Amino acid sequence: MLKKVRVFDLQVGMYVVDTGLSWLDHPYLYCQEGPVESDDHIRAIRAEGFAEAFIETDRDALAQGAARIYDKEAIDRAVAEALCEIPAELKSNKNTPLAQEMREAARAHAASIAAVRLAMEAAASGAPVDAKACLDAARDIAASVMRNRDALVCLTRLHDGGGYHIRHCAGVSALSAAFGDYLGLDRGQVADLALAGLLHDIGKALAPRELLEKPGKLSPEEFALLKRHPVEGCTLVSGASGVVGAPGGPTVPGHVLRAIAEHHERHDGSGYPRGLKGSEQSLFGRILAIADVFDALTQDRPYKKRLLPDKAMSVMFALRGRDHEPALLERFIKAVGVYPTGSLVRLSSGEHAVVGESNPHTPLRPKVTVVFDQDMAPIHPVQFDLSGRDGPAPARPVEVTGIIDHRPHGIRAGEHLL
Numbered sequence: 001m002l003k004k005v006r007v008f009d010l011q012v013g014m015y016v017v018d019t020g021l022s023w024l025d026h027p028y029l030y031c032q033e034g035p036v037e038s039d040d041h042i043r044a045i046r047a048e049g050f051a052e053a054f055i056e057t058d059r060d061a062l063a064q065g066a067a068r069i070y071d072k073e074a075i076d077r078a079v080a081e082a083l084c085e086i087p088a089e090l091k092s093n094k095n096t097p098l099a100q101e102m103r104e105a106a107r108a109h110a111a112s113i114a115a116v117r118l119a120m121e122a123a124a125s126g127a128p129v130d131a132k133a134c135l136d137a138a139r140d141i142a143a144s145v146m147r148n149r150d151a152l153v154c155l156t157r158l159h160d161g162g163g164y165h166i167r168h169c170a171g172v173s174a175l176s177a178a179f180g181d182y183l184g185l186d187r188g189q190v191a192d193l194a195l196a197g198l199l200h201d202i203g204k205a206l207a208p209r210e211l212l213e214k215p216g217k218l219s220p221e222e223f224a225l226l227k228r229h230p231v232e233g234c235t236l237v238s239g240a241s242g243v244v245g246a247p248g249g250p251t252v253p254g255h256v257l258r259a260i261a262e263h264h265e266r267h268d269g270s271g272y273p274r275g276l277k278g279s280e281q282s283l284f285g286r287i288l289a290i291a292d293v294f295d296a297l298t299q300d301r302p303y304k305k306r307l308l309p310d311k312a313m314s315v316m317f318a319l320r321g322r323d324h325e326p327a328l329l330e331r332f333i334k335a336v337g338v339y340p341t342g343s344l345v346r347l348s349s350g351e352h353a354v355v356g357e358s359n360p361h362t363p364l365r366p367k368v369t370v371v372f373d374q375d376m377a378p379i380h381p382v383q384f385d386l387s388g389r390d391g392p393a394p395a396r397p398v399e400v401t402g403i404i405d406h407r408p409h410g411i412r413a414g415e416h417l418l
C-alpha cells in the first residue's frame with residue numbers, strides 16, 4: 001500500500017516510490033525510487049532538506065520491486081467506495097456517438113495545439129499574444145466536449161507529437177472543459193475553462209528553457225523563478241504588460257485570469273503564489289489545478305516518464321484533502337474514468353481491449369472493444385459493456401486488471417474506438 005511518511009521516520013529497507021509529482025508543487029518530497037539502503041542514505045536524504053516520501057508498505061511488493069509499487073486493489077476499492085457516495089451522474093455524455101465526434105475533435109485538437117504554440121512563441125519573443133486564436137480554439141473545444149466528452153480527451157491522451165509544454169496546455173484545456181461539462185456548467189463557462197487551460201502555463205514562456213527541463217532538484221533561486229509563472233502568465237494575458245492584442249482587441253474574462261493565477265494553489269493552503277485554502281481558490285482554479293496535475297503525470301516530460309492514467313489517479317487519490325478538494329477530485333475521476341477512453345487495458349480473461357465510452361456510473365467497468373488475445377495477437381474486435389448497463393456484457397464476469405502502454409503495440413489515436 002502507498003503511504004506517505006516523514007523522512008525522519010524512514011528506515012533501511014523501506015521502498016521509496018517515485019510518484020512523478022512536480023518539484024514545484026512538492027519541493028520537500030523525496031522521490032528517488034528504490035529501497036533505502038543504509039543509515040548513510042537516510043542521513044543524505046535529510047541533509048538535502050527533504051521532509052517527506054511515499055513508500056510502498058506491502059512486503060511482497062518490496063520483494064518484487066517497482067512492478068507492484070501500487071496496491072491496485074486497495075486503491076480500486078477506495079476509489080469505488082468514494083465514487084459510490086456521489087449522487088447520480090451530473091450530466092450524461094450521449095449527445096453524439098464517440099466515433100462520429102472523433103473527426104471534429106481532431107480538428108479542435110489541431111487548432112488548440114497551433115493556438116498555444118503561437119501564444120507561447122509570441123510571449124517568449126515579447127510580441128502580442130494572438131488571443132483570438134485561443135478564444136476560437138476554446139469555443140471549438142467547448143463545442144466538441146459538449147457533443148461528446150470522451151473524444152477530445154482521448155485524442156489528447158494518445159497524442160505524442162509536439163513539445164511537452166504545448167501538448168500539456170492542450171491536454172489541460174480538454175480535461176478542464178470536459179470536467180466543466182460533466183459538472184453541468186454552461187457553454188460559455190466550458191469555453192472559458194478551455195481558454196484558461198490553453199493559457200495556464202503561458203508564464204513559463206518567460207522562463208529559461210534549461211530551467212524548465214532541468215531533471216534534478218531546483219535551487220531555491222531557480223524554484224523562486226519558476227514559481228512566478230502563474231502570476232506572470234496572468235499579467236501577460238491580462239495585457240497589463242501591453243502584450244495582449246491592440247486596444248479594442250479580444251479580452252480575456254476576469255475569472256479566466258484568476259484561474260490562471262490560481263492553478264498551483266492547493267486545497268490545504270500549501271500551494272503558491274498566495275497559499276489560498278479551500279474555497280478561497282475559485283472553482284475554475286480548482287478545476288484547472290486537478291486537470292494540470294493529472295495531465296502532467298500522464299504525459300512524458302523532458303525529465304520524467306509518464307505514469308499510466310490509473311496510477312496517476314491513485315497518486316492523486318492518495319493526496320486528496322491535501323492537494324485537491326476530495327469531493328471535486330472524486331467527481332473528476334468519475335468524469336474522466338479510472339480507465340479513460342482510448343486506454344489499452346488488460347482484462348482478467350487475459351485478453352486486451354481498448355476502452356470506449358467512459359461509464360460514469362461504474363468507472364471501474366467501462367465499455368471496451370477486445371482487440372488482442374493473451375499474446376497481443378489481433379483478433380476480430382468484440383464490444384462489451386463490462387457493467388452490463390448499456391450493452392452486451394461478456395458471458396463470464398470480466399474485470400479490467402490494469403492499463404498498459406499502447407505505444408509499443410502501435411495503436412494510433414482513435415483506432416478501435418467504434
Ligand SMILES: [Fe+2]
Pocket residue numbers: 200201229263264
Ligand atoms: Fe503551471
